[in-house]
Amino acid sequence: MGERVILKTPDQIAKMREAGRIVAQALDMIGRMVAPGVTTKALDSAVEELIIKAGGIPLFKEYPAANPRYPAFPASICASVNEQVVHGIPSERELRDGDIISVDIGVKLDGWCGDAARTYAIGTVGRKVKKLLEVTESSLMRAIENVRPGKKLRDVSSAVQKEVESNGFSVVKQFVGHGIGLDMHEAPQIPNYVCSPRERLDGYFPDLTLQTGMVLAIEPMVNIGRSEVLVDKKDGWTVYTKDRTMSAHFEHSVAVGPDGPVILTEL
Numbered sequence: 620m621g622e623r624v625i626l627k628t629p630d631q632i633a634k635m636r637e638a639g640r641i642v643a644q645a646l647d648m649i650g651r652m653v654a655p656g657v658t659t660k661a662l663d664s665a666v667e668e669l670i671i672k673a674g675g676i677p678l679f680k681e682y683p684a685a686n687p688r689y690p691a692f693p694a695s696i697c698a699s700v701n702e703q704v705v706h707g708i709p710s711e712r713e714l715r716d717g718d719i720i721s722v723d724i725g726v727k728l729d730g731w732c733g734d735a736a737r738t739y740a741i742g743t744v745g746r747k748v749k750k751l752l753e754v755t756e757s758s759l760m761r762a763i764e765n766v767r768p769g770k771k772l773r774d775v776s777s778a779v780q781k782e783v784e785s786n787g788f789s790v791v792k793q794f795v796g797h798g799i800g801l802d803m804h805e806a807p808q809i810p811n812y813v814c815s816p817r818e819r820l821d822g823y824f825p826d827l828t829l830q831t832g833m834v835l836a837i838e839p840m841v842n843i844g845r846s847e848v849l850v851d852k853k854d855g856w857t858v859y860t861k862d863r864t865m866s867a868h869f870e871h872s873v874a875v876g877p878d879g880p881v882i883l884t885e886l
């Protein structure tokens with residue numbers, strides 16, 4: 620990840636908006652599809668078809684693993700069920716009543732990227748799980764309110780953390796949001812908590828002042844239980860909660876506009 624935060628022109632942001640629109644269409648379609656008995660692979664196939672028909676490229680497919688011992692990501696969506704946090708690999712697994720599934724989708728269109736995620740409840744879920752989904756989404760929206768010129772990057776991180784922790788849940792610290800543009804992952808890193816000065820997360824600039832033209836992919840990952848997560852040693856991708864409690868994930872790509880946030884990954 621480069622150290623420099625790359626500013627985008629209004630024309631470039633307009634292109635990112637088009638990529639983001641496809642992501643939103645795909646996430647809406649997932650919302651209509653999820654039901655008991657549906658496999659995560661079926662969701663992946665449908666999204667891949669939608670992206671390609673729209674003239675886009677699925678960004679996650681063949682994305683190289685952080686650890687080169689593992690194969691590249693094999694699918695167009697990340698499908699993470701229940702205690703899986705992010706980066707779940709679509710499979711023949713059937714969704715069941717009471718499950719939750721986090722779906723993350725990235726699209727490149729005319730060279731520009733869009734990235735967003737939502738968590739869906741399958742059938743009837745418990746009260747606490749319902750609350751988890753509500754709080755994770757509201758923490759994202761609180762963060763987005765801070766995406767305006769003159770605010771600090773730490774205001775964005777802090778907004779997520781406050782909303783989550785005041786509701787008794789915990790934020791995942793090992794995975795973070797990111798700048799986005801011609802590349803899916805650009806500077807800066809956007810943690811969902813305020814780092815202590817000693818943590819020095821590489822590429823996180825808490826004092827960075829937001830400026831018009833920055834584009835941020837903000838993505839709270841929130842656990843019912845403790846914040847620790849592990850990566851599956853067999854597939855090298857699936858991230859799950861160490862205490863096996865459920866986890867939710869909401870994400871938008873958001874531009875800093877002159878008058879405030881512009882959400883790019885909506886219809």
Ligand code: MG
Nearest residue numbers: 734836838870
């Ligand atoms: Mg992302």
